[in-house]
Amino acid sequence: MERNANLTGELKMKRTNELIVALAVMAVIIVITWGVFAVGENMPRGVTQYSQDVYQLHNIILGIVSVIGILVFTAMFTAIVLHRRSKGYQAARFSHSTKAEIIWTAIPVLILVVMAVPATRVLVDMENTGGAEMNIKITGYQWLWKYEYIEDDVSFFSALDRDSNRARQLGSGINPRDVENYLLEVDNRLIVPTNTRIRFLLTADDVIHSWWVPELGWKRDAIPGMINEAWTLIEEEGVFRGQCAELCGADHGFMPIVVEAVSPEAFRAWVSEQRQELADAAHDSARLWTREELMDRGHNVYQAQCASCHQGDGTGLEPAFPALVRDGVPTGDLETHMYTVLNGREGTAMAGFRDRLRPEDIAAALTYARNAWSDGAGEVVQPSRVDGSDRG
Amino acid sequence: MYLVFSLAMFLVGGAMALVIRAELFAPGLQLVNPEFFNQMTTMHALVMIFGAVMPAFVGLANWMVPMMIGAPDMALPRMNNWSFWILPFAFTLLLATLFMPSGAPASGWTLYPPLSLQGGNSLAFVILAIHLMGISSIMGAINIIATILNMRAPGMTLLRMPLFVWTWLITAFLLIAVMPVLAGAVTMLLTDRFFGTSFFNAAGGGDPVLYQHIFWFFGHPEVYIMILPAFGIVSEIIPTFSRKPLFGYTSMVYATASIAFLSFIVWAHHMFTVGMPLGAMLFFMYATMVIAVPTGIKIFNWIATMWRGSMSFETPMLFALGFVVLFTIGGLSGVMLAIVPANFQYHDTYFVVAHFHYVLVTGAVFAIMAGVYYWLPKWTGYMYDEKLGKFHFWWSTVWVNVLFFPQHYLGLAGMPRRIPDYAVQFTEFNMISSVGGFMFGFGQLLFAYIIWKCVRGGEKATAQVWDGARGLEWTVPSPAPLHTFDTPPLVDDNVAVHRDQLT
Amino acid sequence: MGQSSYFVPATAKWPIVGTVGMFIMMIGAANWLNAGPTGPWLFVVGAAIVIAMIFGWFADVIRESRANLYNSAVDASFRQGMIWFIFSEVMFFAAFFGALFYARIFAVPWLGGEGTGAMTNELLWPGFEAAWPTHGPAELGGDFQTIPGFGLPLINTLILLTSGVTLTIAHWALKKEQRGPLVFWMIVTILLACLFLSIQSYEYVHAYRDLGLTLGSGIYGSTFFMLTGFHGLHVIIGTLMLIVITIRCMMGHFSKKNHFGWEAAAWYWHFVDVVWLGLFIFVYVV
Numbered sequence A: 001m002e003r004n005a006n007l008t009g010e011l012k013m014k015r016t017n018e019l020i021v022a023l024a025v026m027a028v029i030i031v032i033t034w035g036v037f038a039v040g041e042n043m044p045r046g047v048t049q050y051s052q053d054v055y056q057l058h059n060i061i062l063g064i065v066s067v068i069g070i071l072v073f074t075a076m077f078t079a080i081v082l083h084r085r086s087k088g089y090q091a092a093r094f095s096h097s098t099k100a101e102i103i104w105t106a107i108p109v110l111i112l113v114v115m116a117v118p119a120t121r122v123l124v125d126m127e128n129t130g131g132a133e134m135n136i137k138i139t140g141y142q143w144l145w146k147y148e149y150i151e152d153d154v155s156f157f158s159a160l161d162r163d164s165n166r167a168r169q170l171g172s173g174i175n176p177r178d179v180e181n182y183l184l185e186v187d188n189r190l191i192v193p194t195n196t197r198i199r200f201l202l203t204a205d206d207v208i209h210s211w212w213v214p215e216l217g218w219k220r221d222a223i224p225g226m227i228n229e230a231w232t233l234i235e236e237e238g239v240f241r242g243q244c245a246e247l248c249g250a251d252h253g254f255m256p257i258v259v260e261a262v263s264p265e266a267f268r269a270w271v272s273e274q275r276q277e278l279a280d281a282a283h284d285s286a287r288l289w290t291r292e293e294l295m296d297r298g299h300n301v302y303q304a305q306c307a308s309c310h311q312g313d314g315t316g317l318e319p320a321f322p323a324l325v326r327d328g329v330p331t332g333d334l335e336t337h338m339y340t341v342l343n344g345r346e347g348t349a350m351a352g353f354r355d356r357l358r359p360e361d362i363a364a365a366l367t368y369a370r371n372a373w374s375d376g377a378g379e380v381v382q383p384s385r386v387d388g389s390d391r392g
Numbered sequence B: 001m002y003l004v005f006s007l008a009m010f011l012v013g014g015a016m017a018l019v020i021r022a023e024l025f026a027p028g029l030q031l032v033n034p035e036f037f038n039q040m041t042t043m044h045a046l047v048m049i050f051g052a053v054m055p056a057f058v059g060l061a062n063w064m065v066p067m068m069i070g071a072p073d074m075a076l077p078r079m080n081n082w083s084f085w086i087l088p089f090a091f092t093l094l095l096a097t098l099f100m101p102s103g104a105p106a107s108g109w110t111l112y113p114p115l116s117l118q119g120g121n122s123l124a125f126v127i128l129a130i131h132l133m134g135i136s137s138i139m140g141a142i143n144i145i146a147t148i149l150n151m152r153a154p155g156m157t158l159l160r161m162p163l164f165v166w167t168w169l170i171t172a173f174l175l176i177a178v179m180p181v182l183a184g185a186v187t188m189l190l191t192d193r194f195f196g197t198s199f200f201n202a203a204g205g206g207d208p209v210l211y212q213h214i215f216w217f218f219g220h221p222e223v224y225i226m227i228l229p230a231f232g233i234v235s236e237i238i239p240t241f242s243r244k245p246l247f248g249y250t251s252m253v254y255a256t257a258s259i260a261f262l263s264f265i266v267w268a269h270h271m272f273t274v275g276m277p278l279g280a281m282l283f284f285m286y287a288t289m290v291i292a293v294p295t296g297i298k299i300f301n302w303i304a305t306m307w308r309g310s311m312s313f314e315t316p317m318l319f320a321l322g323f324v325v326l327f328t329i330g331g332l333s334g335v336m337l338a339i340v341p342a343n344f345q346y347h348d349t350y351f352v353v354a355h356f357h358y359v360l361v362t363g364a365v366f367a368i369m370a371g372v373y374y375w376l377p378k379w380t381g382y383m384y385d386e387k388l389g390k391f392h393f394w395w396s397t398v399w400v401n402v403l404f405f406p407q408h409y410l411g412l413a414g415m416p417r418r419i420p421d422y423a424v425q426f427t428e429f430n431m432i433s434s435v436g437g438f439m440f441g442f443g444q445l446l447f448a449y450i451i452w453k454c455v456r457g458g459e460k461a462t463a464q465v466w467d468g469a470r471g472l473e474w475t476v477p478s479p480a481p482l483h484t485f486d487t488p489p490l491v492d493d494n495v496a497v498h499r500d501q502l503t
Numbered sequence C: 001m002g003q004s005s006y007f008v009p010a011t012a013k014w015p016i017v018g019t020v021g022m023f024i025m026m027i028g029a030a031n032w033l034n035a036g037p038t039g040p041w042l043f044v045v046g047a048a049i050v051i052a053m054i055f056g057w058f059a060d061v062i063r064e065s066r067a068n069l070y071n072s073a074v075d076a077s078f079r080q081g082m083i084w085f086i087f088s089e090v091m092f093f094a095a096f097f098g099a100l101f102y103a104r105i106f107a108v109p110w111l112g113g114e115g116t117g118a119m120t121n122e123l124l125w126p127g128f129e130a131a132w133p134t135h136g137p138a139e140l141g142g143d144f145q146t147i148p149g150f151g152l153p154l155i156n157t158l159i160l161l162t163s164g165v166t167l168t169i170a171h172w173a174l175k176k177e178q179r180g181p182l183v184f185w186m187i188v189t190i191l192l193a194c195l196f197l198s199i200q201s202y203e204y205v206h207a208y209r210d211l212g213l214t215l216g217s218g219i220y221g222s223t224f225f226m227l228t229g230f231h232g233l234h235v236i237i238g239t240l241m242l243i244v245i246t247i248r249c250m251m252g253h254f255s256k257k258n259h260f261g262w263e264a265a266a267w268y269w270h271f272v273d274v275v276w277l278g279l280f281i282f283v284y285v286v
């Protein structure tokens, strides 16, 4: 044996080896048991029948694979501990056994069947989207959500709330721990009734997003040009938080979802309130606005819709997102400016806002962008100019 | 050459991973803006997969396959040369995008449209770089198949081939089958972006999801391309250090082939949330779960090989054992991911990130390291530093678990992947993970040092190197001469690695 | 597998030359796409280097083959190489065919409201009816007409099939070592190939000028031009191969036993043929 010289060295290493292996075995077992318990705490049980099913399913499969893991590792470490050369163990010579091989093909198959049965049941349940009592259409935008209550004709946008948004800027100096529900709060929550079978119709306007609230037990992609369906029936009142779960560009991490489940009565009351507000707003686009009103509203619209790309102070994030305080934008031709905002720029992240915002919002945003920073053109843009009604 | 290139890329890709982990150390944005973060994620994955892991396996094949089957060199050596040289240039092209005004691609390594179409000028460069890599991989694969099928020494029947050769034969087939599909997918991206086609645009009658189907038809076999050769390496090492023939050689071959076959019919398990019809989801769920069976056969065969062996624990063996344990953990979380209703929760969270780093880092990368330690004496003629090697193993194993295990919890608790900033309740586990990342990363500099040291000199290695090793590569002197077998050796059952199998 | 030794060629410069060429070509292409001024030039320079490389490389191989340096094992390796190369091309086409089938079987019907697409149609694309051909619910690219399958495309199919036959006749001649008929039938094959390409270009011009059918015509235009265009590119490559091979035939490079170069080109040509059949059926007819 050429390796005789090494053998003495190896004997010395023997004891350290054993120690290390023992430590490793312990570590693996601790990690696995810790996993089983810690995760039980970790994954939300959720507030719908479906989410509880998923939670249970999760526990079952986690349990099964943990047991498999433990068995496999035990067998392996037994071999490692017993059948080692440093103990003088002589190698056996067998190299196959059809019986053993059949056994360890058949048993995994059985285990898999055991896992597949409940999985199939839960899935079939989830995919049945019929019998809805109300429909909500959800549209993903870069980077906010739009909710439309189809039956009630109510709709609004929902974006990251102002506090989180300020704190999350690079080098903001604000400690995220001081912000309540950092990154998990929005300006307008999705209000839904409890104990109602709600069907969601998901789509997107620009790129793919994914709507996910862990407490409801599922996520589903929002795909531009296509509609996906999913449903829920929430059993408890409460506020449930989630996030966009499909990479959708720079601010993918900053488009949270907040669902507030309230009693059906409270929900009806909320709906009538919304409708009243909408009715009040309806003739807004027809009237003439003052400069202050526009600037005020413009500030809000700008911060909610535009600041994620062009930044709050209009300096943009070059090179991806151009500054708006550049020469020739605020002071430039209003028609071009308006055209860009209404129709967007093909092939870039700049989307058209014609269908997203009301004319008075766009007018306000334009007024704001043309006046707020330094030497604006000083123009006031009226809603009628935006929707073209001033031209006849 | 391949191996040096791949080590360099591993360090580059690793450095990007460290940028990611550094930003994720604490909530809030401290270092990079979100756009750059996404570029890092994307480039990290592309560099690691196409720059580090795949070339490393190809490199091992180029070096070892001819030696193992008793051939002087690869069948088509010039083409081999060409497929290597393409790589540095392809990666120049890819990495150059980092310095372009519009920045590198930021849509994830999957390049899903429409997001990937929003990027600036870099998209064209990335796509063409992928084309180059594809050409390189296909040529490499053709070469390996031709070598294995035509250049075996007399008596080296297919069922006498070492398992590493078998796994590579099957991997090469996968490569030739799916790299062109990736090329097709990105070509359609290119025309959608620059020539006004609407493959992935619903307004024109296309569908963004179509891209995902084509991509994952490539993507899933791709992940097995990164693991089958690893299985092969481990199947060489474990018998050597157990001093016992590989258990169930033939079933290993069949298991490898079934994994390869199944890999073509499971792709949509990456897209359970896109809204597929129920029947399709069920089909893909069942098909995916079935893969656990052949993979399990492999794991059990390895354990049976160790069982009643006479084991010793040199560095290659340690990495191989680490592989078996940690890969199994990754595989088991894979099975969990395959359960559709649960996948609705897990998908696109850090649970997935944990899964694939267990199979990729502690799977593919550990196996590569095992292979490098195993054959390093054969290449250089010197023994590497065993003490340092063992230290490298234990250091890596401990920290890699600190790095990736907590990510399971993050995922289950609801942290999505591909985000540069997170809600404060995820802080602790992220910190642990980041610490693990840095410690693991620095340990890899040690790996580079060990190799360098071994190349420079050290204890002379014998031809046999490991007393339990079998196979033709151990019959030639270390370091192996340039053209190994100018006159082919005669192979009979005694030389074959698993001779006992055949009697 | 009874080879006693295997030919190991001297290291050559061509691989690295080829790589540099491809690199320049790709940079050129990317710049071109982004409307960079240097793009086209770089592309042409790169392409020229690649072409030079191919000629140089093959010249070496041919020289070695003529000098009888190769044995049966090298020959087998070349065969393997060609077979798998063609297989990879098949998979490349499979991606585009896959896109076509997916669009026709799933995407368009969903947009039109079938199956799971009911709400998609109702809310997003009201009034859109699934049909094929289509340019999608947004009617991208404006009105267009398709090219009827049983006109020129049918003739083209026949031309291509005939070229397969003439190639086989050439093969018989080769096996009998009759150089005259061999060269004759090769030239006939090449002429048929050129005819096919001319008709195809005429069709493209016709589609763009008269029918309004462009790459931008929604999914129909996309798949139509992608598939036929890619096929056309392969016909061009195949034709170039045939031309080179014919010249070699004239120079008497091939013998009854040793004509792998010829066979490789022929295999490629048959592959191009078969792809066209699939194309004709699924793009033009069905």
Ligand code: HEA
Binding pocket: A065, A068, A072, A107, A108, A109, A111, A112, B110, B223, B224, B226, B227, B269, B270, B271, B288, B289, B291, B292, B293, B295, B296, B297, B299, B327, B328, B329, B330, B331, B332, B333, B334, B335, B337, B338, B339, B343, B346, B347, B348, B352, B355, B356, B359, B360, B363, B364
């Ligand atoms: C080397 C790479 C590799 C390997 C080998 C695997 C192996 C497997 N993977 Fe993984 N996977 C990836 C790399 C890999 N994966 C990557 C990179 C992604 C993410 C891509 C992205 O989105 O960016 C991914 C994502 C991914 C998903 C999608 C998650 C999502 O995005 O929602 C799924 C879902 O099914 C999955 C499943 C599996 C399964 C079932 C296996 C199986 O092959 C595992 C089989 C092994 C075992 C099961 C262990 C051993 C077996 C036994 C001990 C027998 C007994 C066991 C049982 C009876 C259960 N993987």
Ligand code: HEA
Binding pocket: B010, B011, B012, B013, B014, B015, B017, B018, B020, B021, B041, B042, B044, B045, B048, B049, B053, B107, B108, B109, B110, B353, B357, B360, B361, B364, B365, B403, B417, B418, B419, B420, B437, B440, B441, B442, B444, B445
């Ligand atoms: C084989 C593939 C492979 C490998 C080896 C790795 C290795 C690592 N990966 Fe990677 N990873 C992927 C493949 C891989 N990854 C893929 C496919 C994705 C998905 C991307 C996507 O979403 O699109 C991903 C995503 C991903 C994420 C999620 C990002 C996100 O979702 O936003 C994270 C986060 O922690 C991460 C971390 C790491 C770490 C810490 C390592 C460590 O193992 C790295 C070890 C570190 C080193 C080896 C560094 C050594 C170098 C130094 C110490 C520095 C000195 C060097 C110089 C100065 C040059 N990876």
Ligand code: CUA
Binding pocket: A140, A141, A143, A208, A209, A210, A244, A245, A246, A247, A248, A249, A251, A252, A253, A255
């Ligand atoms: Cu929207 Cu991510």
Ligand SMILES: [Cu+2]
Binding pocket: B219, B220, B223, B266, B267, B269, B270
């Ligand atoms: Cu997969």
